[in-house]
Amino acid sequence: MATGGNRVAVKDRVGGAARAAKLEGVGKAWSRLPQRGRSLGLAALLLGLVALYPIYVESLPTSVPVIREFPSVSTMVTVLLFTMMAVGLNIVVGYAGLLDLGYVAFYAVGAYTAGWLASGQFQQVNIHFGSVGISRDAGGIHLNIWLVLLIAGIITGVAGILIGLPTLRLRGDYLAIVTLGFGEIIPQFVRNADNLGGFDLTHGTFGISPIDSPGFGEKLNEALGLPINFQQSFDKQDLFFWSALGLLLITIFCSVRLRDSRLGRAWIAIREDETAAAAMGVPLMRTKTWAYALGAFFGGVAGALVASFNSGAFPSQFFFNFSIFLLCMVVLGGMGSVWGVVVAGIILSYLNQEGLSNIGSWLNASTPLDFEVAKYQFGIYGIIIVLMMLFRPVGLIPEGRRKQEIQEGGVAKDTLYGDRHA
Amino acid sequence: MLGVLFVILIAIWLLRNFIADPQEFINISLIGLTTGSIYALVALGYTLVYGILQLINFAHGDVFALCGLVSSSIMIGLFNLSGGEAAVVIAAGLLGTIVLTMLFGATMNSTIEFVGYRRLRNQPRLTMLITAVGMSFIVQNISLAIYGVNYRSAPELIPETPAFTIGEVSLSWNKLSVILITIPVLLGLTWLVRSTRQGKAMRATAQDQDAAAMMGINVNRTISFTFLLAGGLAGAAGVLFLMQFNMRYDTGFELGLIAFTAAVLGGIGNLAGATLGGLLIGFIQAYNEGLAIWSPGGDWTRSIVFGILIAILVFRPEGLLGERTPEGA
Numbered sequence: 001m002a003t004g005g006n007r008v009a010v011k012d013r014v015g016g017a018a019r020a021a022k023l024e025g026v027g028k029a030w031s032r033l034p035q036r037g038r039s040l041g042l043a044a045l046l047l048g049l050v051a052l053y054p055i056y057v058e059s060l061p062t063s064v065p066v067i068r069e070f071p072s073v074s075t076m077v078t079v080l081l082f083t084m085m086a087v088g089l090n091i092v093v094g095y096a097g098l099l100d101l102g103y104v105a106f107y108a109v110g111a112y113t114a115g116w117l118a119s120g121q122f123q124q125v126n127i128h129f130g131s132v133g134i135s136r137d138a139g140g141i142h143l144n145i146w147l148v149l150l151i152a153g154i155i156t157g158v159a160g161i162l163i164g165l166p167t168l169r170l171r172g173d174y175l176a177i178v179t180l181g182f183g184e185i186i187p188q189f190v191r192n193a194d195n196l197g198g199f200d201l202t203h204g205t206f207g208i209s210p211i212d213s214p215g216f217g218e219k220l221n222e223a224l225g226l227p228i229n230f231q232q233s234f235d236k237q238d239l240f241f242w243s244a245l246g247l248l249l250i251t252i253f254c255s256v257r258l259r260d261s262r263l264g265r266a267w268i269a270i271r272e273d274e275t276a277a278a279a280m281g282v283p284l285m286r287t288k289t290w291a292y293a294l295g296a297f298f299g300g301v302a303g304a305l306v307a308s309f310n311s312g313a314f315p316s317q318f319f320f321n322f323s324i325f326l327l328c329m330v331v332l333g334g335m336g337s338v339w340g341v342v343v344a345g346i347i348l349s350y351l352n353q354e355g356l357s358n359i360g361s362w363l364n365a366s367t368p369l370d371f372e373v374a375k376y377q378f379g380i381y382g383i384i385i386v387l388m389m390l391f392r393p394v395g396l397i398p399e400g401r402r403k404q405e406i407q408e409g410g411v412a413k414d415t416l417y418g419d420r421h422a
Numbered sequence: 423m424l425g426v427l428f429v430i431l432i433a434i435w436l437l438r439n440f441i442a443d444p445q446e447f448i449n450i451s452l453i454g455l456t457t458g459s460i461y462a463l464v465a466l467g468y469t470l471v472y473g474i475l476q477l478i479n480f481a482h483g484d485v486f487a488l489c490g491l492v493s494s495s496i497m498i499g500l501f502n503l504s505g506g507e508a509a510v511v512i513a514a515g516l517l518g519t520i521v522l523t524m525l526f527g528a529t530m531n532s533t534i535e536f537v538g539y540r541r542l543r544n545q546p547r548l549t550m551l552i553t554a555v556g557m558s559f560i561v562q563n564i565s566l567a568i569y570g571v572n573y574r575s576a577p578e579l580i581p582e583t584p585a586f587t588i589g590e591v592s593l594s595w596n597k598l599s600v601i602l603i604t605i606p607v608l609l610g611l612t613w614l615v616r617s618t619r620q621g622k623a624m625r626a627t628a629q630d631q632d633a634a635a636m637m638g639i640n641v642n643r644t645i646s647f648t649f650l651l652a653g654g655l656a657g658a659a660g661v662l663f664l665m666q667f668n669m670r671y672d673t674g675f676e677l678g679l680i681a682f683t684a685a686v687l688g689g690i691g692n693l694a695g696a697t698l699g700g701l702l703i704g705f706i707q708a709y710n711e712g713l714a715i716w717s718p719g720g721d722w723t724r725s726i727v728f729g730i731l732i733a734i735l736v737f738r739p740e741g742l743l744g745e746r747t748p749e750g751a
Contacts, residue, residue, distance in 0.1 A: 180679070386556040
């Protein structure tokens with residue numbers, strides 16, 4: 001099973017590739033450090049660089065070749081949250097080997113849960129619980145956003161179980177198509193559910209807006225100086241950035257710990273050979289359902305925070321293409337490899353948010369080409385997916401175990417899905 | 423039990439509508455028959471490929487859309503058809519368009535197989551499936567690059583005038599032509615798979631690739647041929663669709679999913695099943711969008727179609743005409 005040593009090695013490789021040049025000066029002192037201290041140091045350095053991004057982004061050069069400028073902090077918020085979803089999807093696709101083409105449904109459920117529990121959507125009632133920066137008289141349900149994030153995760157997890165239970169019995173490719181079906185139904189439902197027997201559940205194509213913002217309330221503000229309400233703060237992007245980063249780190253931590261847990265080993269066993277796993281006493285249905293529920297949980301939390309950051313949940317955000325976009329992150333990074341998915345997620349979300357259009361405008365300005373790169377972004381993702389599958393199916397930063405599976409080849413033929421002999 | 427109850431409820435709904443306005447009901451049924459025929463052609467492509475490779479060829483719907491768009495170029499650009507010519511010229515031009523588009527679709531589809539799927543055959547099936555998703559986006563973007571985001575439509579080659587009228591019910595030449603083209607294509611396909619040497623090779627390869635290879639069947643060629651066939655069907659469907667509706671680069675994605683649902687509904691891998699499923703889905707869509715009483719309306723079509731897909735997969739994964747296999751669904 002994937003051991004601690006394995007993990008350290010992977011982490012080392014990530015950090016090593018990215019930071020090698022900078023560290024040459026302190027090379028000697030560095031090499032005296034023990035292995036574990038070194039990788040910890042690298043991780044801390046990297047984390048520090050990321051965490052301080054909002055502070056030094058202003059002083060970064062503004063006319064960089066190719067990408068033109070460094071991503072703004074608000075872009076980075078979305079990038080981090082999309083990456084968090086990709087890490088969630090990696091639990092389903094990467095660990096358990098269940099192809100989910102409808103992950104956008106979980107994003108939608110999370111976002112709309114935030115919309116229902118923290119906005120003026122249901123004017124019929126007036127419920128306040130720990131809401132910050134909202135007038136007590138405002139109608140609707142206003143729960144504290146931190147609480148809403150948790151509730152959104154749980155509701156989405158339950159939705160994952162509901163979707164999973166009837167379909168996980170099916171063979172893998174059918175599962176893919178059923179999840180795809182749900183990924184299409186749920187967005188259509190939220191688009192149409194503005195008049196369910198006269199009841200406006202989702203406000204149709206207009207979406208739910210505004211959605212409350214996170215914050216710490218007045219008491220904590222006085223005691224510790226924490227911001228009352230993010231949206232009303234002048235540095236709201238930075239606050240959202242650190243919240244998103246915190247959530248992403250929690251997700252990564254949970255994801256790594258889950259992988260090494262009993263449950264995670266069961267997932268990997270199922271991925272490698274379902275029949276053999278069942279024979280060894282792994283309860284297939286329960287294990288797969290857990291993969292679904294936990295994968296969905298993180299998607300829901302991320303979705304809720306995206307909704308809070310955008311101050312709204314709009315049906316136009318939820319399209320099938322988004323599921324493929326997330327899948328592309330998982331495939332590019334390496335299915336099952338947490339660090340690979342994080343790196344690929346950050347790169348691809350950045351490209352999606354502003355990178356591609358910047359690169360496109362640079363390309364058109366500096367070459368005689370006239371080509372709208374951003375228009376073809378999903379074609380580019382398609383090409384990435386196909387090339388990765390053909391030439392490097394293990395991903396950019398492969399997980400050791402999965403690499404073995406692919407290279408052994410012989411075991412692979414029918415195992416990822418296996419047949420349902422059990 | 424639940425299924426029976428459900429069917430009874432639908433029957434009551436249809437009957438209620440039929441009694442309220444029989445002519446309208448039959449007209450809507452004819453629309454369903456026309457769209458259903460097109461769905462059937464696309465669904466056959468999914469079923470053929472699934473039968474032989476157990477692969478959901480996501481790119482199939484996009485090949486269909488590209489074929490439809492290409493056929494508009496052939497029709498207008500190559501043959502200069504505008505609808506005002508003599509009937510013989512139109513018939514010949516249309517036939518030429520269909521043949522050329524089928525050739526294009528066949529080439530496209532087998533190229534995708536050759537470039538993308540062939541070398542992944544010994545990999546886990548997940549790999550091929552993900553590649554198919556990627557291929558789908560590539561083909562879609564090829565359509566986008568060539569034809570842009572605007573909808574295209576065919577000139578009115580076949581008049582909307584009624585071919586025959588019974589009472590108040592009439593069927594236009596345009597709709598009739600879809601059915602007139604679909605039926606010979608289906609018959610030809612059935613003959614090809616059932617009665618020719620190549621068809622036998624296809625069935626053998628579908629059952630067991632290794633054993634088929636040992637019997638001297640060229641498995642690679644047989645699989646290529648299957649993709650050729652599927653692509654040809656997508657080409658024909660593309661022309662027919664273009665003559666009824668507008669289409670653009672992303673039409674194929676949704677239509678592909680609907681057609682795939684049709685294939686699953688009928689029992690994937692089963693040719694008659696795909697045809698039946700296509701027609702059923704066509705009817706369901708037409709009734710849902712057309713009937714006046716108690717129908718959810720066009721906003722919900724997609725949800726209903728996917729609801730059917732999920733229900734079928736959960737309760738009867740082998741489909742209406744399929745046989746339960748030892749592996750389950």
